[in-house]
Amino acid sequence: xxxxxxxxxxxxxxxxAIVSLxxxxxxxxxxxxxxxxxxxxxxxxxxxxxxxxxxKEDGRFTAQVDKSSKYISLFIRDSQPSDSATYLCAMISTSxxxxxxxxxxxxxxxxx
Amino acid sequence: EAGVAQxxxxxxxxxxxxxxxxxxxxxxxxxxxxxxxxxGQGPKLLIQFxxxxxxxxxxxxxxxxxxxxxKGVDSTLKIQxxxxxxxxxxxxxxxxAVPSGRTHNEQFFGPGTRLTVL
Numbered sequence: 432x433x434x435x436x437x438x439x440x441x442x443x444x445x446x447x448a449i450v451s452l453x454x455x456x457x458x459x460x461x462x463x464x465x466x467x468x469x470x471x472x473x474x475x476x477x478x479x480x481x482x483x484x485x486x487k488e489d490g491r492f493t494a495q496v497d498k499s500s501k502y503i504s505l506f507i508r509d510s511q512p513s514d515s516a517t518y519l520c521a522m523i524s525t526s527x528x529x530x531x532x533x534x535x536x537x538x539x540x541x542x543x
Numbered sequence: 544e545a546g547v548a549q550x551x552x553x554x555x556x557x558x559x560x561x562x563x564x565x566x567x568x569x570x571x572x573x574x575x576x577x578x579x580x581x582x583g584q585g586p587k588l589l590i591q592f593x594x595x596x597x598x599x600x601x602x603x604x605x606x607x608x609x610x611x612x613x614k615g616v617d618s619t620l621k622i623q624x625x626x627x628x629x630x631x632x633x634x635x636x637x638x639x640a641v642p643s644g645r646t647h648n649e650q651f652f653g654p655g656t657r658l659t660v661l
Contacts, residue, residue: 439583474547474634474652475586519585530599531576531650533585 434458437520437534445542450507454520454534457501461532463523464496466505468516469536475519479505510541545569547653549635555659561623564656568616568637574598575612576650577620578634586634592618625660632657 437454444450452466462483467475479494481487481503487494493506503522507514517536523529548567556562568575573594578586589608590600594615603610607626612618622629632655638648 435585437585472654472657474636474654476652477649480649521585530588530591531586533587535583535585 432457434532435520435522435534438537439535441538441540443540443542444510446510446512448510448541450510450514450539450541452505452507452518452520452537452539454503455501456503456522456532458522458524458532459498459501460524460526461522462525464494464503465521465523465531466492466494467519467521467533469519470516478518510539512541512543515540547635547637547651549633549653549656551656552654553657553659555661556625557661558627559624561621562625562658563619563621564633564635564658566618566620566635566653568618568635569651571639572637572651573615573640574638574648575618576636576638577610577618578636580632580634580655582631589620622658625658627660630658630660 435456465480466478468478469475481494481496484496484498491508495504517538519536520534521531550565575592577589579589580586589603590610591598592612595612610620634652634655636650636652638650640648
C-alpha cells in the first residue's frame, strides 16, 4: 500500500463548477499537509498548506484535513480554465527526517 | 527574487551514458532537494541537503546516482550509467530550512530537467 493515494483522473469539469480533489494516507505521523499545482512542463507551486487538522481558506481554494479518517481535500470554487493543471497532495511526517511524500497528482481540465 | 534555476532543461542520451544536472537554489536557502518525477507520478525525493550536508538519501540509487552541494549553494546530480527507467523529470527545490513546529518553510521548485534515455 502506498503511503499517499490520489486518483490520477483526468477530471473534466465545466467552467464555474466546484471541484473536489482528495487524497488518503496511511501514516498517522503525517502532520503537514499541502496542495501543489503543477502546470505542464513546470515545477510544482504551493497552493495551500495545513498543519495538523482543520480547514483553511484562501480565495477560491479551501483545504480540509480529517486526521481521524486520514483524508484530505482541496475544493476549488468557481473553477476557471486557468485552473487546468495537475494537483498534487503532499505530506510531511514529523518522525525522523522531514521528508515530503507526494501523491501521484490529479489532472484537472476546466472547460470554457 | 530570482527562483530556483536548473539546467539543462532537456537532455536526451543513450543508455549507459552519463549525464549531469545543475541546480542553483534561491539565495539564502539552506535546504536543497532533488526529486525524480516519472510521467504520471508525483515527485519522489532522491536526496535532501541541509547546507552542504546530506540529510536524507535513502531513495537515491547510489550505484548509479550521485549528488553534491559544494559550499552549501549550487548542487549537481549525476547519473552514471543511465538506464531506460531513468527517463523522468528531475526537479530541484529549495527552502529556507526544514519544517519545525507549525512553521512550514515552503519549498520552491525549479522548472525541472526532462531526461530521455534511449
